[in-house]
Amino acid sequence: MSTHISPAITLRIKEFGESDLLVSFFTADKGRLKGVAKGARRSRRRFSNCLDLFCLTNLEYDLKRKGDLYFLHSCKLVHAFPGLRSDFSSLSLASYMTELTEILFPLAVVDGKMFGLLKESFFAISEGKRGDILRIFFEARAMALGGYGIDLDKCCRCGRPYTGQGDAVFEPRKGRIACLKCGQESRLTPRLGPESVRGLRMMQSSQLERAEVLGLTDEMICEIRPVNRLHIEYRIGQRLKSAKYLE
């Protein structure tokens, strides 16, 4: 029997049958996967303290699967991110990141950078870093990794390259920016100043460690937040369920 070990983050846990658990993971090398932990509710020995939400583990499982389901052998805790469960807003932010990851990455779609983003984000939340910055950074980067980066290079109507000067507006329908000759600021087409365009561009392409050196001001955060919200709603076609706990 061939077994495999993956670094994994627990996304979701559900009771399954009489004594089993159905667990959803995001792994570094196999993408998102679902597995059954046999007898995990009777005996927690093989999975001691590991089958909790949002833990980072080394997950051992059988590579042969039944349908979508892997058979889980054991799990070793690497990090429990205790700070992430310390208050409601931290837990809500982690749930929101999990939900966006699940939507953007179907089962078995592998993306090591996305795994890194989720892991570093959980470390940052657990260490008490600013949730509003972590949220917009995660949104911008996850959308870009999922193939939905916002095109910030030129006006989506007249094609004029954006040179980094002057304001632009975001057009959610197109997922791109427009110049002020072609577009008008409104609630549905929010304005982005040059600093915010620069910040958004860096977030879409940066590792999370760079979040702190981006020098995001409150004004930039206020401009980028509605852009990300509209962009996600248009591209995904829904509001994330967990978003309501973040307001």
Ligand SMILES: [Zn+2]
């Ligand atoms: Zn234009």
